[in-house]
Amino acid sequence: MEISVQDYARECADKGLRGNYDVCRSDFTVEQEYDYTDAEQEVWRILSDRQTKLTKRLAHKSYLDGVEALGLIDRIPDFDEVSQKLRKLTGWELVAVPGLIPAPAFFDHLAERRFPVTNWLRKHEELDYIVEPDMFHDFFGHVPALTQPAFADFMQMYGQKAEGLIELGGGDMIERLYWYTAEFGLMQEAGQVKAFGAGLMSSFSELQFAVESPDAHHVPFDIETVMRTVYEIDKFQRAYFVLPSFSALRDGFEKSDLAAIIARWKDAPVLDPATI
Ligand SMILES: C[C@H](O)[C@H](O)[C@H]1CNc2nc(N)[nH]c(=O)c2N1
Numbered sequence: 112m113e114i115s116v117q118d119y120a121r122e123c124a125d126k127g128l129r130g131n132y133d134v135c136r137s138d139f140t141v142e143q144e145y146d147y148t149d150a151e152q153e154v155w156r157i158l159s160d161r162q163t164k165l166t167k168r169l170a171h172k173s174y175l176d177g178v179e180a181l182g183l184i185d186r187i188p189d190f191d192e193v194s195q196k197l198r199k200l201t202g203w204e205l206v207a208v209p210g211l212i213p214a215p216a217f218f219d220h221l222a223e224r225r226f227p228v229t230n231w232l233r234k235h236e237e238l239d240y241i242v243e244p245d246m247f248h249d250f251f252g253h254v255p256a257l258t259q260p261a262f263a264d265f266m267q268m269y270g271q272k273a274e275g276l277i278e279l280g281g282g283d284m285i286e287r288l289y290w291y292t293a294e295f296g297l298m299q300e301a302g303q304v305k306a307f308g309a310g311l312m313s314s315f316s317e318l319q320f321a322v323e324s325p326d327a328h329h330v331p332f333d334i335e336t337v338m339r340t341v342y343e344i345d346k347f348q349r350a351y352f353v354l355p356s357f358s359a360l361r362d363g364f365e366k367s368d369l370a371a372i373i374a375r376w377k378d379a380p381v382l383d384p385a386t387i
């Protein structure tokens with residue numbers, strides 16, 4: 112039932128996505144092959160310098176604590192080196208993938224404490240925003256938080272639970288929850304709204320928009336609403352859910368009856384993020 116690498120590669124090509132799936136294993140991993148050019152190293156340096164300044168101001172403390180634990184990464188990361196460090200801190204490791212991978216494969220990796228990181232980097236012309244996850248997004252956005260034990264455990268639990276929920280027909284709903292929290296969630300910190308999701312951390316333009324623009328639509332987090340609200344991957348989000356705290360997210364996920372929520376809404380009309 113799960114999609115084959117060949118079929119998925121064709122779908123991505125049709126959508127204009129970039130990954131090269133030719134040498135992909137059946138779990139969608141590849142070798143990183145550390146042979147980046149000087150120009151790519153330069154792009155990494157620019158991205159990382161600019162974005163580090165911005166996250167200091169706009170990112171939630173839970174992310175910044177992770178950045179501190181991970182240490183400075185001023186060149187394109189070598190995934191094996193970082194994995195050694197992560198294994199000691201929280202038992203996670205990085206695996207290289209050719210780009211966006213199907214959600215079931217993605218969740219399988221999380222369940223095994225493996226985080227998939229894309230092996231190619233955006234170009235100089237797309238520094239501010241890119242429509243699909245690249246290495247800068249996957250690494251700069253997601254990896255710092257994986258140094259933090261509570262978050263590291265949560266991500267594994269998410270992967271483990273997702274598998275069963277997909278079987279119940281909740282694939283779209285569980286992806287939306289991931290999307291609006293781990294990718295594009297905001298979080299309260301001392302009376303202010305800060306960025307939490309990795310999709311915000313990696314984007315110069317959307318990070319500022321989501322946190323600071325009066326036009327950004329902030330909605331209080333409600334797990335059931337989130338699971339019913341559709342999203343688009345190639346535009347700024349039309350709604351950002353504001354989590355009261357990390358434990359509110361974890362408790363929501365752990366203690367809600369997700370199977371019942373899925374049964375209740377899986378065949379119902381979806382919600383439009385612009386009007387919730
Ligand atoms: C679960 C959800 O679909 C999510 O967006 C996944 C899908 N596949 C992915 N694939 C890669 N390489 N990186 C990601 O962040 C994701 N995210």
Ligand SMILES: N[C@@H](Cc1ccccc1)C(=O)O
Pocket residue numbers: 239240241242243244245248294309310313314315344
């Ligand atoms: N838009 C993000 C990349 C991204 C795409 C799709 C999902 C998540 C993240 C960026 O500019 O970095």
Ligand SMILES: [Fe+2]
Pocket residue numbers: 244248249252253294309310
């Ligand atoms: Fe991501």
